[in-house]
Amino acid sequence: MTVRPTEARHSDSAGLHAQPAAQVQAVLLEAQVAALGSIPPAAQAIADAAEAGARALLGGGRMGYAGAGSSGLMAMADCLELSGTFGLPPERTPMLFAGGAAALLHMKGSVEDDAESAAEDVARAGLGQGDLLLVLSASGTTPYALAAARAAQARGVTVAGFANVAGVPLLELADIPVLLDTGAEVVAGSTRMGAATAQKVALNMLSVLVAIRLGHVHDGHMVNLVADNAKLIDRAARIVADVAQVPRPMAEAALVATDGAVKPAILVARGMDPAEAAAALSETGGHLAPLVD
Structure with a gap:
């Protein structure tokens, strides 16, 4: 039977058991x-x-x-x-x-x-x-x-x-x-x-x-995250502040207005009300780029 490559011996494995830790790690x-x-x-x-x-x-x-x-x-x-x-x-x-x-x-x-x-x-x-x-x-x-x-x-x-x-x-x-x-x-x-x-x-x-x-990443941010712990709630506020280019308090207020949803919060922070933000995102298929770039 032909030995699959994943089952074969690696060229650097011979005598590895007798090598010092640093060599094994390398x-x-x-x-x-x-x-x-x-x-x-x-x-x-x-x-x-x-x-x-x-x-x-x-x-x-x-x-x-x-x-x-x-x-x-x-x-x-x-x-x-x-x-x-x-x-x-x-x-x-x-x-x-x-x-x-x-x-x-x-x-x-x-x-x-x-x-x-x-x-x-x-x-x-x-x-x-x-x-x-x-x-x-x-x-x-x-x-x-x-x-x-x-x-x-x-x-x-x-x-x-x-x-x-x-x-x-x-x-x-x-x-x-x-x-x-x-x-x-x-x-x-x-x-x-x-x-x-x-x-x-x-x-x-x-x-x-x-x-x-899917429109869930914008400028390297996870704009569709589910914020269900303190770390992610803090991250959501930082994302809104960065993408919307607003101070942190405005970002937090926008998140409150959208029940923690990041994408619409970004639009709210930029001046829309929650209903307008939801409608705008529906028109773009959930993509922020046409609305903020």
């Missing part, structure tokens, strides 16, 4: 940095997946995530941040994780092979025509990931497949294949390392581009 860091070299060749595919996600969400649909093990954790890390950072309702960005919530406390490898539960998870998430499912699998052969992709496609869902090995089944069946060719891991087969680092960076890029297309 090798590990260099490998992490090298993994990021897989991103530029995949940039267009990542952008294509982001545009598909934006279309799905703008059309009232869903952009879901699916994965098992380390790849599933990278998917979940991106998915769970979308609500607090960009104000996306969780039901619009479902997470399909092999083994469900119980697997987060004790990750069992066996759940990665459960193809039947993957199909059930796709159905339970309500994914359908016009939606996008981001499926991650470092090896590109994980049964759960492949089954989720096939079940989604059978329901009319577009599948973007992320894998760290070329020519694997996930990339072959995906509508949008995203190859992050990270090669061998310093700890052979431990794809929570370089492969996962590349996956997380790719998803960071994807989700921010999606948010920009």
